[in-house]
């Protein structure tokens with residue numbers, strides 16, 4: 001008794017601990033220390049599916065099939081037409097074979113000596129054999145064309161999505177709804193497309209098989225038709241019920257499955273590997289994973305049990321229905337409504353129709369499910385295409401868009417205002433500035449003041465909500481995007497570590513193709529020398545041909561500063577009249593940083609540079625400095641003027657200078 005009370009007390013204590021920071025209950029995977037998760041894209045449609053009845057499905061199915069057919073038609077007209085006609089022809093021969101069977105049975109069941117009866121049956125038997133062989137050949141050919149269709153459909157849907165996402169306005173990719181829809185379309189919807197086509201063809205095959213069997217029965221005797229339905233309904237019911245149970249179970253396991261994905265990502269991805277080890281996360285992660293996996297196993301074992309019951313019930317009902325059919329057939333024979341040969345053929349037709357109906361019901365279910373995800377994909381593509389700016393498209397006639405002037409005198413930012421989608425406050429409010437040709441102009445300001453946003457507007461990545469950027473008298477928003485991007489080189493604050501060779505990381509797919517053994521492109525060498533990437537490449541095993549990604553064999557990994565030198569080389573290589581450098585030295589060592597600013601000044605000869613940096617020692621030589629605060633220009637002038645003004649720039653500059661001179665940075669002026 002006392003022991004039981006102690007145990008109960010301990011359980012309460014454990015439960016309290018679990019509610020706090022202790023380990024969660026092994027049998028309750030939802031009492032976890034991981035954050036609560038929303039429904040995952042992979043299962044986003046399960047709820048909708050679980051609640052949709054067969055009637056609704058049947059009503060909505062034609063639209064899904066029409067979309068699948070349209071897609072297949074665009075992917076390959078020949079294969080689509082062949083798939084449909086081969087399936088129809090196979091159905092025709094199924095019916096023909098069944099009808100010919102009556103001839104065989106009639107001959108066999110007629111009076112007379114057996115050899116004569118067999119001889120009489122031979123022509124019909126040849127017809128049956130011929131139609132079975134033809135049907136098999138047609139079905140095999142249909143399978144082949146169907147298999148050919150799959151990769152063509154896949155290619156079409158992938159291309160459409162990537163064409164839209166790479167051309168969509170950059171602000172679309174700042175929009176969380178757009179990103180959610182993209183993820184769902186990419187990870188689930190895109191794969192659903194070939195599945196929908198496959199299941200739509202299965203629906204067609206099942207329907208054709210059903211119609212063939214039903215047609216045969218109708219020809220034999222109209223009363224036989226309801227018998228087909230009677231036997232097929234229980235099995236169809238069991239298969240749909242079992243599929244529904246699977247969906248309901250998947251739905252119940254959404255949270256668990258998603259957590260398992262997250263945990264498996266944490267345990268296998270290279271980017272987490274060092275922290276998993278240094279923070280000794282292994283037992284925690286493995287323990288969490290095991291609890292979720294154990295729960296999932298329990299639920300799935302329960303599902304297997306219930307599915308077996310459903311199948312058993314279906315089988316019993318099917319047995320009862322089949323017995324009913326035989327009784328009905330016996331009665332019809334007894335009454336002389338059908339001859340014995342027709343009854344024999346009817347049994348075969350009913351069996352064939354039964355299989356087709358079960359396949360049909362299953363295909364309808366699958367087609368509908370994949371159709372929901374495919375609908376997501378289509379909706380996303382439409383939305384993404386609507387967000388492709390006119391200026392991204394190739395011009396219908398070249399005169400409709402002006403070119404940027406080759407020898408501009410100045411670039412002017414006039415009264416620019418910009419708010420990110422979904423943000424309440426504007427990131428830029430009436431910003432105006434000017435860059436004369438050949439100048440180095442610096443943008444300075446505290447974190448979040450709007451420097452990167454402004455540089456993106458000047459680089460033609462965002463369009464301002466109000467105001468404009470002009471190159472002499474040409475407004476940037478009138479020019480084709482590709483033209484703007486080719487005239488502006490950007491060394492971005494956040495740049496991509498392209499999983500490509502060192503050379504490709506500099507040329508970015510431009511310039512002459514490099515063949516093995518050929519001398520290096522002088523432009524690549526010059527950009528690498530100016531940026532300091534030359535030393536990085538010299539240390540690589542295969543020089544410019546080294547693949548910069550450890551995930552591939554022979555791939556190399558670079559340090560943060562080494563990557564930054566390559567990113568700078570990329571900007572220098574693109575010989576554009578305007579160079580935007582957004583924090584180009586954040587990861588560089590002191591010597592590399594000093595050298596880089598010198599080289600940016602050299603590079604500027606004849607070009608215009610917009611330099612964004614927090615290293616104020618490097619901006620003192622800029623021709624003009626603009627100071628941003630909360631999206632507004634609050635100061636402008638050269639270093640001397642701004643220092644004399646004693647405003648924010650002077651404060652920030654003195655703060656940095658005093659830190660180097662050993663003064664008290666918090667005191668400001670030492």
Ligand SMILES: Nc1ncnc2c1ncn2[C@@H]1O[C@H](COP(=O)(O)OP(=O)(O)OP(=O)(O)O)[C@@H](O)[C@H]1O
Nearest residue numbers: 174420423427445446447448449450451452453454
């Ligand atoms: N993609 C985005 N979506 C919504 N808001 C954004 C986005 N990018 C930046 N912002 C907001 O816009 C404001 C300006 O950001 P921006 O990156 O231009 O500042 P910054 O001056 O370059 O800062 P830092 O010195 O830290 O690089 C910030 O308030 C930031 O939160």
